Amino acid sequence: MIEIENVYFKYQSGTEALRGITLTIKDGEFVAIMGQNGAGKTTLVKHFNGLLKPSAGKILIDNIQTTKSSIASLSKTVGFVFQNPDHQLFSETVEEEIAFALKNFGFNQETIEKQITWVLNLLSLNQYRKTSPFMLSGGERKRVALASVLAWDPKILVLDEPTIGQDHEQKEILRQFIVQLQAQGKTIVTVTHDVEFVAECNPRVILMREGKIVADGEGKEILTNAEAIAQSSIILPQIAQVFAKLGSLGLPKDVIDIYEAKDILLRAYGRPEE
Amino acid sequence: MSRSVFDGLKFRKVDSPIHNLDPRVKFVYVLGVFVAAIIYNEIIPLLLLFLMQIPFVLLAGVQKQWLRSLRGALFLAWFIFLTNILFRYIGAGYTFLPADIEFSIAVTIRFIVLVASFSVFFLTTSPDHLGLALEQSGVPYEFSFAFTTAVRFVPVLAEEATTIMDAQKARGLELEKGSFMKRIRNYVPVLIPLIVSAIRRSLELAEAMESRAWGATKKRTNLYELKLHKGDFALLIITFVIIALEIYVRLFVPIPPLSGAFLF
Numbered sequence: 001m002i003e004i005e006n007v008y009f010k011y012q013s014g015t016e017a018l019r020g021i022t023l024t025i026k027d028g029e030f031v032a033i034m035g036q037n038g039a040g041k042t043t044l045v046k047h048f049n050g051l052l053k054p055s056a057g058k059i060l061i062d063n064i065q066t067t068k069s070s071i072a073s074l075s076k077t078v079g080f081v082f083q084n085p086d087h088q089l090f091s092e093t094v095e096e097e098i099a100f101a102l103k104n105f106g107f108n109q110e111t112i113e114k115q116i117t118w119v120l121n122l123l124s125l126n127q128y129r130k131t132s133p134f135m136l137s138g139g140e141r142k143r144v145a146l147a148s149v150l151a152w153d154p155k156i157l158v159l160d161e162p163t164i165g166q167d168h169e170q171k172e173i174l175r176q177f178i179v180q181l182q183a184q185g186k187t188i189v190t191v192t193h194d195v196e197f198v199a200e201c202n203p204r205v206i207l208m209r210e211g212k213i214v215a216d217g218e219g220k221e222i223l224t225n226a227e228a229i230a231q232s233s234i235i236l237p238q239i240a241q242v243f244a245k246l247g248s249l250g251l252p253k254d255v256i257d258i259y260e261a262k263d264i265l266l267r268a269y270g271r272p273e274e
Numbered sequence: 275m276s277r278s279v280f281d282g283l284k285f286r287k288v289d290s291p292i293h294n295l296d297p298r299v300k301f302v303y304v305l306g307v308f309v310a311a312i313i314y315n316e317i318i319p320l321l322l323l324f325l326m327q328i329p330f331v332l333l334a335g336v337q338k339q340w341l342r343s344l345r346g347a348l349f350l351a352w353f354i355f356l357t358n359i360l361f362r363y364i365g366a367g368y369t370f371l372p373a374d375i376e377f378s379i380a381v382t383i384r385f386i387v388l389v390a391s392f393s394v395f396f397l398t399t400s401p402d403h404l405g406l407a408l409e410q411s412g413v414p415y416e417f418s419f420a421f422t423t424a425v426r427f428v429p430v431l432a433e434e435a436t437t438i439m440d441a442q443k444a445r446g447l448e449l450e451k452g453s454f455m456k457r458i459r460n461y462v463p464v465l466i467p468l469i470v471s472a473i474r475r476s477l478e479l480a481e482a483m484e485s486r487a488w489g490a491t492k493k494r495t496n497l498y499e500l501k502l503h504k505g506d507f508a509l510l511i512i513t514f515v516i517i518a519l520e521i522y523v524r525l526f527v528p529i530p531p532l533s534g535a536f537l538f
Binding site for chain 1 (some may be wrong): 352434438440441442443444445446447448462465466467470471522
């Protein structure tokens with residue numbers, strides 16, 4: 001469980017990136033944090049594993065205050081996957097890359113072997129076990145980076161911009177993967193600009209603006225609130241745009257799911273054979 | 275530590291008498307200070323050299339960044355002081371001689387003077403002006419461009435290094451843990467991604483430049499040209515006076531050791 005109580009954060013440069021954030025993320029929740037560039041999204045999630053410590057207020061991860069714990073020990077609970085895989089890949093083989101964190105956390109050799117095999121299978125990277133991560137494509141490198149964090153099976157997973165530079169198929173794989181992790185009871189927090197991706201996943205959405213939370217609720221509710229999301233420099237998902245424009249026909253406006261949209265349209269203008 | 279040293283070299287565009295000086299003249303001045311710092315081993319002249327930087331810093335209004343870069347250099351300063359004093363101690367037959375302590379302090383101040391003066395130079399000179407100065411001094415454009423690009427990318431790389439460190443810390447890397455050798459090895463997971471990304475970035479930059487016709491004509495023209503103004507001549511004169519003075523003092527004026535004054 002992540003509990004954030006009235007957190008402020010100021011960078012050395014003087015920028016006040018967080019201005020009174022209060023938020024609770026329960027175990028097993030899937031949360032998308034959205035908002036314009038510079039809204040404080042990444043700054044906020046960097047507090048979860050202690051990379052940043054609040055200037056005021058406090059953050060509890062499973063009842064442990066982040067200021068009273070090291071980054072390494074918090075990271076064991078909170079796995080953080082960075083946006084750019086090139087900022088972390090350095091080993092000669094994919095296998096060693098994944099073993100890096102496991103060694104840092106002091107797992108024994110047997111467990112390390114087991115976890116590597118497990119995570120490689122999970123992300124269908126098995127054929128690259130002995131390949132250099134630098135030889136892989138962008139999408140594959142991103143998967144290796146994800147694998148290198150998932151390997152120690154953290155309870156909470158933070159994904160910073162997981163869909164950037166990914167083709168549609170990779171995004172779909174990622175989405176299914178998140179669903180799978182959620183089914184295992186993991187907490188997933190993602191920072192993203194990708195409205196369509198969020199619409200497809202329909203998580204809890206937290207909208208940030210200038211270091212504050214401006215909206216918090218179900219994806220369907222937030223992503224169809226044209227006013228709130230325009231303020232955060234986000235555009236409605238395409239389905240919601242269509243339904244917003246069809247508003248005068250008396251159709252519901254809070255639709256982001258493509259199957260729901262299809263059903264509503266069929267019901268209204270139904271062609272039974274479909 | 276490393277971040278703050280880079281911060282001390284980061285240029286910010288400000289309008290001040292020092293910022294507006296010709297980079298060539300400023301460079302000659304820094305060289306003058308550099309030579310002075312090298313030819314003196316005594317505390318008093320080195321301390322004077324250090325104090326001489328302060329009016330420049332205040333005039334330029336960069337005291338905050340300047341102090342930060344000095345603070346960043348503190349670790350290395352301690353290192354220089356301790357190694358000097360250690361080897362002098364051993365060399366003197368395991369005794370502390372006042373002269374040796376004085377010498378160790380002096381070399382440490384010398385290092386600080388060098389950091390201080392170069393920091394003022396880089397804080398008040400834009401990479402563009404620097405490139406222009408090199409070009410107008412007859413350095414081939416390829417070299418001056420390479421130089422300015424290198425300077426320009428220092429803060430970018432520093433920022434990237436911070437991100438990489440964060441990414442590796444998130445995977446349980448503890449940079450400050452372990453023996454001295456272990457700590458050095460801890461930086462491998464930071465350095466490799468940093469180097470790889472720098473190479474990648476430079477290839478991308480080369481492509482972007484070539485697609486904007488870099489090197490298409492032999493003779494490039496410049497939008498701006500550097501000209502010497504009144505202030506530049508003033509600094510030039512100050513610089514020559516300093517150089518003349520430092521050589522004169524070195525050759526003809528004996529500098530009494532401090533230890534003679536209060537240790538004996």
